[in-house]
Amino acid sequence: MTAQLGYWKIRGLAAPIRMLLHYCDVPFEDVQYEQDDPPGLSSAAWFDKKLALGLVLPNLPYYIDDRGKFVQSLAIMRYIAARYGARGGSDLGHDDPQVDMMAHAAMDLRNAFTNCSYGSRSTEDVDRAVAQDIMPQLSAWDRVMASGRPFCTGDRLSYADFFLAEHIDQIRLVLPRAVQRHSALLAYADRFFSLEKIQVFMRTPLYMKWPVNNKNSFIGAKPAV
Numbered sequence: 001m002t003a004q005l006g007y008w009k010i011r012g013l014a015a016p017i018r019m020l021l022h023y024c025d026v027p028f029e030d031v032q033y034e035q036d037d038p039p040g041l042s043s044a045a046w047f048d049k050k051l052a053l054g055l056v057l058p059n060l061p062y063y064i065d066d067r068g069k070f071v072q073s074l075a076i077m078r079y080i081a082a083r084y085g086a087r088g089g090s091d092l093g094h095d096d097p098q099v100d101m102m103a104h105a106a107m108d109l110r111n112a113f114t115n116c117s118y119g120s121r122s123t124e125d126v127d128r129a130v131a132q133d134i135m136p137q138l139s140a141w142d143r144v145m146a147s148g149r150p151f152c153t154g155d156r157l158s159y160a161d162f163f164l165a166e167h168i169d170q171i172r173l174v175l176p177r178a179v180q181r182h183s184a185l186l187a188y189a190d191r192f193f194s195l196e197k198i199q200v201f202m203r204t205p206l207y208m209k210w211p212v213n214n215k216n217s218f219i220g221a222k223p224a225v
């Protein structure tokens with residue numbers, strides 16, 4: 001069977017998985033659920049299917065292949081790295097606890113960005129979330145990358161880099177001022193997105209620059225005007 005990745009028709013949590021699958025040369029169907037436009041913003045495209053897919057804990061993203069039905073982004077990425085990393089990606093770190101640690105720390109950053117995106121009701125809310133929740137994490141990551149390592153755990157690219165670099169890129173698109181002084185982190189994201197296979201990915205229909213977030217978000221559904 002052809003594997004299926006299910007997610008909203010946005011970058012969100014699926015973009016790093018789409019990139020990782022492409023990087024590991026895994027053919028898959030990119031199943032996209034689209035939220036309705038305002039004012040309805042109905043999510044029925046997903047909720048009508050949610051309980052019919054045989055997922056134990058239904059969620060988006062999900063990944064279905066000949067070995068199982070999976071949810072939880074980082075578990076999906078670790079599984080893909082374990083199954084295909086040695087083939088197309090020269091390992092990708094599924095059995096290295098340092099890689100898992102970095103991936104989960106990157107998820108903390110992603111969650112702060114998501115809370116800011118969907119939880120804000122004003123630009124003051126955004127500024128507060130950036131100062132309190134996002135900036136401290138960006139600064140910590142900038143210090144990590146300023147050590148001169150090419151990737152987040154050292155010299156070797158891992159599945160954690162797909163998640164971290166993708167979310168640095170999402171944040172720099174949506175909140176450019178938050179990240180502009182973190183030069184080591186920006187250089188890291190540039191390094192990742194310059195990888196030959198990632199460049200190829202960006203020329204496929206699987207790549208999308210926008211929307212980063214869904215239509216019910218305060219920021220990130222479309223470029224700021």
Ligand SMILES: N[C@@H](CCC(=O)N[C@@H](CS)C(=O)NCC(=O)O)C(=O)O
Binds near residue numbers: 050061072073
């Ligand atoms: N911890 C989960 C979070 C998943 C999640 O929050 N998914 C959101 C989109 S980013 C969703 O809309 N899920 C569908 C649902 O809750 O039915 C993961 O890492 O995959």
